[in-house]
Amino acid sequence: MRIQIDLQLCQGHGVCVEEAPEVFRVVSAPGRYDHAELIVAEPDESLRKQVEAAVKFCPNRSLKIVD
Numbered sequence: 001m002r003i004q005i006d007l008q009l010c011q012g013h014g015v016c017v018e019e020a021p022e023v024f025r026v027v028s029a030p031g032r033y034d035h036a037e038l039i040v041a042e043p044d045e046s047l048r049k050q051v052e053a054a055v056k057f058c059p060n061r062s063l064k065i066v067d
């Protein structure tokens with residue numbers, strides 16, 4: 001599974017981390033909003049439900065499953 005994070009939209013709320021802590025983390029970015037980052041480049045299919053929840057509940061609609 002491949003995931004895109006739109007860093008123009010992401011503001012580091014961390015909802016994605018709450019939904020899928022094995023997949024996302026929030027990192028600091030001096031001079032701009034904190035933002036999400038993938039812990040694993042291509043998460044295993046077993047994590048799809050959690051990733052779908054992260055996509056659904058991201059308040060900025062920054063996440064997309066692309067594959």
Ligand code: SF4
Pocket residue numbers: 005009010011012013014015016017026035036057058059060061062063
């Ligand atoms: S929930 Fe959305 S806006 Fe918040 S850190 Fe995750 S991707 Fe970024």
